[in-house]
Amino acid sequence: MSQNNLDLEPKTDLAARVDSENHHTKKRRRKKILLGDLIFIIVNTLILSLMVVVTLYPILNTLAVSFNDGLDALRGGIHLIPRKLSMKNYTTVLGMNNLAIGARNSVLRTAIAATLHLGLTALLAYVLSVKEFVFRKPVSMFYVLTMYVNAGLIPTFLLFKNLNLTNSFFVYIIPGMIAAFNLLVLRTYMSSLPSSLRESAQIDGADHLTIFWRIYCPICKPVFATIALFIAVWHWCSWFDNMIYNRSNSDLTTLQYELMKLLSSVSSQTQSGSAYGSGNQAVAITPVSIRAAATIVTSMPIVILYPFLQRYFVTGLTIGGVKE
Amino acid sequence: MASLSLQHVYKKYDGGVVAVSDFNLEIADKEFVILVGPSGCGKSTTLRMIAGLEDITEGEIYIDNRIVNDVLPKDRDIAMVFQNYALYPHMTVFENMAFGLKIRKTPKDEIKRRVSEAAKILEIEHLLQRKPKALSGGQRQRVALGRAIVRDPKVFLMDEPLSNLDAKLRVQMRVEITKLHQRLQTTIIYVTHDQTEAMTMGTRIVVMKDGFIQQVDAPSELYANPVNTFVAGFIGMPPMNFINALVAVEGDDVNIVFENFTIKLPERYAVPEVMEQDGKEVIFGVRPEAITDETTYVGQHPESAFSADVDVVEMLGAETYLYVTVNGALPLTARVDPTTSQSRVGEVVDLAIDANRVHIFDKDTEQSIIS
Numbered sequence: 001m002s003q004n005n006l007d008l009e010p011k012t013d014l015a016a017r018v019d020s021e022n023h024h025t026k027k028r029r030r031k032k033i034l035l036g037d038l039i040f041i042i043v044n045t046l047i048l049s050l051m052v053v054v055t056l057y058p059i060l061n062t063l064a065v066s067f068n069d070g071l072d073a074l075r076g077g078i079h080l081i082p083r084k085l086s087m088k089n090y091t092t093v094l095g096m097n098n099l100a101i102g103a104r105n106s107v108l109r110t111a112i113a114a115t116l117h118l119g120l121t122a123l124l125a126y127v128l129s130v131k132e133f134v135f136r137k138p139v140s141m142f143y144v145l146t147m148y149v150n151a152g153l154i155p156t157f158l159l160f161k162n163l164n165l166t167n168s169f170f171v172y173i174i175p176g177m178i179a180a181f182n183l184l185v186l187r188t189y190m191s192s193l194p195s196s197l198r199e200s201a202q203i204d205g206a207d208h209l210t211i212f213w214r215i216y217c218p219i220c221k222p223v224f225a226t227i228a229l230f231i232a233v234w235h236w237c238s239w240f241d242n243m244i245y246n247r248s249n250s251d252l253t254t255l256q257y258e259l260m261k262l263l264s265s266v267s268s269q270t271q272s273g274s275a276y277g278s279g280n281q282a283v284a285i286t287p288v289s290i291r292a293a294a295t296i297v298t299s300m301p302i303v304i305l306y307p308f309l310q311r312y313f314v315t316g317l318t319i320g321g322v323k324e
Numbered sequence: 325m326a327s328l329s330l331q332h333v334y335k336k337y338d339g340g341v342v343a344v345s346d347f348n349l350e351i352a353d354k355e356f357v358i359l360v361g362p363s364g365c366g367k368s369t370t371l372r373m374i375a376g377l378e379d380i381t382e383g384e385i386y387i388d389n390r391i392v393n394d395v396l397p398k399d400r401d402i403a404m405v406f407q408n409y410a411l412y413p414h415m416t417v418f419e420n421m422a423f424g425l426k427i428r429k430t431p432k433d434e435i436k437r438r439v440s441e442a443a444k445i446l447e448i449e450h451l452l453q454r455k456p457k458a459l460s461g462g463q464r465q466r467v468a469l470g471r472a473i474v475r476d477p478k479v480f481l482m483d484e485p486l487s488n489l490d491a492k493l494r495v496q497m498r499v500e501i502t503k504l505h506q507r508l509q510t511t512i513i514y515v516t517h518d519q520t521e522a523m524t525m526g527t528r529i530v531v532m533k534d535g536f537i538q539q540v541d542a543p544s545e546l547y548a549n550p551v552n553t554f555v556a557g558f559i560g561m562p563p564m565n566f567i568n569a570l571v572a573v574e575g576d577d578v579n580i581v582f583e584n585f586t587i588k589l590p591e592r593y594a595v596p597e598v599m600e601q602d603g604k605e606v607i608f609g610v611r612p613e614a615i616t617d618e619t620t621y622v623g624q625h626p627e628s629a630f631s632a633d634v635d636v637v638e639m640l641g642a643e644t645y646l647y648v649t650v651n652g653a654l655p656l657t658a659r660v661d662p663t664t665s666q667s668r669v670g671e672v673v674d675l676a677i678d679a680n681r682v683h684i685f686d687k688d689t690e691q692s693i694i695s
Contacts, residue, residue, distance in 0.1 A: 194410065196407075197410055199397075199410070200404070200412075200471075202396075203375060203377075203397045203402065204475075205398040205428050206427050207398075214423075218414040
């Protein structure tokens, strides 16, 4: 027993010394790493904070201007907080004629167009991503060509007119059903998926439609969400097609077109010296304030939509399925 | 379960690349056939043609006496295990295994029964509700196997299923697939570039090179009687030693001469095919285990002894590899017994060849003259 103790003591001393040295080395290393990390965190935080300010400030400033009295806003100097609080900009925007019809049409065109556009573009992208499809190169080329070559407004108008698309809700949906850029994005994503997934499903007995729906669609959720957001924002913000093709039919008006008309009306009346509106409202509304309120009103649905789509913006959905 | 027949099968790609040439093979029911060869030899292409994932340029493929050249993969009644698992990442293990059955409108109870049964065989019952990303490599490969098993196909096709696993797991899965074959009694066609997998698993091995079949045989036969230098060098680890040597016939004796050493071959080599090589150069093949440094053996066989410089000694526990050089010019590998071997690096060691286990190949055609 005593022999054991004698044997153990020097070992314990040595072990303690080694432990102590290791501890100091680790501490020094930790300190060094911490310093490096600290510098990285500080620089990173500064850059990201700057980006937050650059991104957030215009939104908050627009919000502040939209809640500010119109004439007062013309003086400038409003940053984050309204100087002279007023709801008149909003009551004007929300009280305009055709608001409900415009909002309904905007929501409908956004929802229908986004769904159809995404569905059809994805189907075409799947076909073009299948290597066995012999015509995939010429078909891809055909679509890519439309990104660079455009017929121009007048031929397009005449074509739509001949196709009875003018003065029709379908002009919002059909012409933009497939966009070459979105097609390329989706095709590239699908082509990057391992072909063994498709082959495996083929051997399991699935046809192409089943493979597309049951295998590719769930895996492509992130890119679908991104494309859906692109399409939704584009359709929600569109007013030009309304002005060109459906101007004469107020039942087919869109929210953006109505806001554009309101903004033009305020601008032209302010420039001509006559007040917009009547009574107290006449002095409270200016192009600056009405533009701010209109911007907030139109951005809100997309801002609300974003968090619902955000959960799909995840990467690495194929992780685990195949060995990279 | 089914038999398989490939008759004069060719695969030519655009641009004139010929991946598979005149492939002929008859696979009996319940056979475990291994297609083995180096990268680009056409083994995976052949498997994919059987699966229907690649078109056949020429020839016929029969599964259970039915020609399947133009039959879709789903209608061939085959199941395939891919090298990269190819699991559906958004589905659970259960859903992955049940997918093929659901597509074929199998009743729910039957699906549940078959998946449970396969999961039990593969010991993955506790993983059924997990998604592939939550599984280890070995577990994923089991799921891929399970997906094939539940289908109860006529033929299992496996395309290098173990190549993504680490060495230890590969050995374990190798044994499990062999057991699975014994248990399921099914026809399996297995592609690998690993000759150890080929030797340990297959009932028959098809050795391929540049799209051509080199030899089809049972593992032991392939090892003992390779038809050419490619097969002789590809099968066996470490590979066979090839020595450029001269045949010298003296009466009824056949001698092999290389690097100033003469090895006298036993009587069984005194056959016309060898005798007519008298004075000609041949390729003399000796497997590492046919060379020994055992003092007693070397002393008793002076007719097949020679000396060499030891360059490297690799001690692997159960065996030791000696990398030696004869006359400073001819490198050879010997597999010796670590319990008796005294060889050290830098020493000159006396070695002897077991002359009963040598091979002679034609120098020009590289085909075997005698094994």
